Amino acid sequence: MAANPMTQFEVYRIGPEIKVGAFDISFTNASLFMVVSSLAILIIFNLGSKKNSLLPNKIQLLAELSYTFVSKMISDTAGSKAKPYFSFIFSLFMFVLFCNMFGMIPYTFTVTSHIIVTFVLAAFIFIGVTIIGFIKHGIGYLKLFVPSGVPIVLLPLIVVIEIISYLSRPISLSVRLFANMMAGHTMMKVFGGFVISLGVVGGWLPLSFSVALTGLEILVAFLQAYVFAILTCIYLNDALNLHH
């Protein structure tokens, strides 16, 4: 297992094979960590909201700080109109954050290092934002692709570019998270492999790198969850407050 740095991303079945029609929906290690992350979020935030003391305890403080953090992030980027989508963005941020963080524990599986997971999330956001945009502005939402103050000559080109950039949103959003997580974990695995292959004599340098990388990866894990959530907010802002 240690030889190939990519084996950590392998998905395997836990328990029996479950098939619905032609689809294989067996419970896998990826599913396990999705469940674990969700449960951890629910347990922490349930404990943090259980009793309300004027002077909050640590877990309550954690829950309330996260709440105000996400709430501020949404109101800063998407304004007050985005309030109904707070729960979704909060869940999204927490889910991605916890999946990333659980991936930092050795021998665990990183759910977000799989393109299909991040792509489904990003595609859901993309479709949802597009639907919200059309509901709020009707056909006028297409004005998003026609920036104001552009010379008529350039307009066809700009519109094409805008449409391409809009359509590539789910791809960029999903690939950013997936690639960051995959690259980080692969790099850590590679350095870990160096520690073993160089032994007691030369292994100290990659070991120290590995330690530093762990810190960096924890930062990246938080940052990517934040970026994922804030980009969602920005897309939502485009749909809610049409600026062009």
Add this chain to the structure above:
Amino acid sequence: MVKKIFFQLIFFNLFFFKEVFAAESEGMPQLNPEFWISQIFWLTITFGILYIVLSKLILPKISANLELRKSQIQENIEAAEKQRESSEAKLKEYDDIISKSKLEANNIFKEARENVLKEINAKKETLDKQIDEEIKKVEQEINLLRKGASEKINKIAIETTSELLVKLIGAEVNNSSISAIVDDLSKRNGDKYYGN
């Protein structure tokens, strides 16, 4: 319906193509579509449950907690403000009372002093009057006595002189001439006798 079948066809084509591709490459397990459906399924389930529980149960509670705390703190601040104001008013009242009573005490003191001074002055005046009157009386008496004394002395002097003259000469001398001489003497030497 036709649309659905069309999309399913596209999806399955992709599915099988990817499977072939993954079996060949052995590179990235992420591109192996064997468990894609399973991942999508479990992601939908877990994220859906997470979203529903968070949005329906937990987040409203946290929001209510935050609101409650905010309002509680606001209430406390307001109560503190009220108490501060009332204590300030009380302090002002206290100051007023103190200054008023000080003024009153001053007034009472002044009044008392004036009264006492008036009384003292009145008494002093009456006493002065009495003393003056008595002095005048005494002076009058003295004057009377003094006047009476010179006349009596003159009389005595005249009588003794006439009797001396009778005994010495044996002749009676007219009283009026003696009295003229006595008067003259007393006028000349009166100062010597009375010490005026």
